[in-house]
Amino acid sequence: MTPEEALEQAALAGIHRLSVDTPFRVGPVNCYLVEGDPLTLVDTGPNSGTTLDALQSQLSAHGHAIDDIELIAITHPHLDHLGLTKIIVEHSGAEVAALAPLAEKLKDFPADADEEDAFAVEIMRRNGIPAEVAEALQLVSSSFRGWGSAVDVTRELADGDSIRLGDREFEVQHRPGHSTTDTLFWDADGEILIVGDHLIAHISSNPLISRPLDGSEGRTRSLIEYVESMKRTRELPAKIVLPGHGEPITDHVELIDARLASIQRREEKIYRLIKEQARTGYELAQAIWGNVAVTQAFLTLSEVIGNADVLVEEGRVREADDGTVIRYEAT
Numbered sequence: 001m002t003p004e005e006a007l008e009q010a011a012l013a014g015i016h017r018l019s020v021d022t023p024f025r026v027g028p029v030n031c032y033l034v035e036g037d038p039l040t041l042v043d044t045g046p047n048s049g050t051t052l053d054a055l056q057s058q059l060s061a062h063g064h065a066i067d068d069i070e071l072i073a074i075t076h077p078h079l080d081h082l083g084l085t086k087i088i089v090e091h092s093g094a095e096v097a098a099l100a101p102l103a104e105k106l107k108d109f110p111a112d113a114d115e116e117d118a119f120a121v122e123i124m125r126r127n128g129i130p131a132e133v134a135e136a137l138q139l140v141s142s143s144f145r146g147w148g149s150a151v152d153v154t155r156e157l158a159d160g161d162s163i164r165l166g167d168r169e170f171e172v173q174h175r176p177g178h179s180t181t182d183t184l185f186w187d188a189d190g191e192i193l194i195v196g197d198h199l200i201a202h203i204s205s206n207p208l209i210s211r212p213l214d215g216s217e218g219r220t221r222s223l224i225e226y227v228e229s230m231k232r233t234r235e236l237p238a239k240i241v242l243p244g245h246g247e248p249i250t251d252h253v254e255l256i257d258a259r260l261a262s263i264q265r266r267e268e269k270i271y272r273l274i275k276e277q278a279r280t281g282y283e284l285a286q287a288i289w290g291n292v293a294v295t296q297a298f299l300t301l302s303e304v305i306g307n308a309d310v311l312v313e314e315g316r317v318r319e320a321d322d323g324t325v326i327r328y329e330a331t
């Protein structure tokens with residue numbers, strides 16, 4: 001099945017891809033219209049008038065309008081996926097469904113984003129990223145804040161719940177990795193899986209380091225969680241996987257195997273670098289990618305820390321903390 005055929009099949013099931021532009025490096029984001037009762041939008045795109053216009057015109061091509069939306073389901077709390085939620089709710093009175101732990105975070109969006117940024121700065125400092133890079137990144141992040149918005153979640157979801165989107169029954173699947181609250185919607189009848197950024201065909205998703213979902217101290221082991229999540233997704237007999245960016249995925253097993261293999265390859269590369277000499281996360285990222293743009297610094301750091309976590313878990317590497325920075329060294 002080609003990606004075009006996958007979109008056609010999904011459309012026959014009443015699921016339509018709506019693609020809207022974003023100001024972010026990732027490019028356009030996919031929202032999905034699920035027709036029926038309740039008329040549902042999965043993700044909304046960033047908070048901007050242009051997005052609203054784009055959604056409105058794509059909805060009208062299917063005979064619907066923003067005001068008709070009855071339910072918004074959220075895959076994960078990144079600005080490009082949910083920024084417009086509040087405005088759509090103001091127009092339509094739609095319910096908002098999201099994983100329960102997201103409710104509190106989204107209600108107080110600016111404060112939560114500030115906390116996440118402060119957390120990221122601390123992670124960067126502890127992993128050897130120069131202060132000026134961390135500060136520049138924090139500025140970039142707060143300048144993006146306007147593309148998001150606070151959201152009142154009216155329907156809290158848990159892993160394993162059933163939820164009706166349009167005329168179809170979906171199972172809610174919590175699959176952390178890219179974010180701590182990545183939420184997949186699985187239509188077992190249609191063998192269609194809506195995944196947000198859990199899987200993307202043309203780029204690998206960053207397993208972003210974050211604060212633990214349960215509010216505990218420390219940070220997530222995002223790559224370890226992500227690998228676990230991908231292995232669970234691999235088991236699903238999905239025919240069509242609808243991602244948050246780019247084209248549908250029609251062989252998710254092959255894609256997941258490729259992603260797992262490349263994670264493994266990078267892990268070995270990182271192990272060789274650490275064996276050569278003890279290095280900070282920043283030094284590892286630089287050894288692999290060179291000097292990256294400021295906006296990419298936290299993403300690449302998340303990648304290498306994720307790989308190092310696996311090496312620590314395997315007992316091949318340990319963290320040496322000199323009180324200022326953490327260095328990884330071979331055991």
Ligand SMILES: [Zn+2]
Nearest residue numbers: 078080197244
């Ligand atoms: Zn995204």
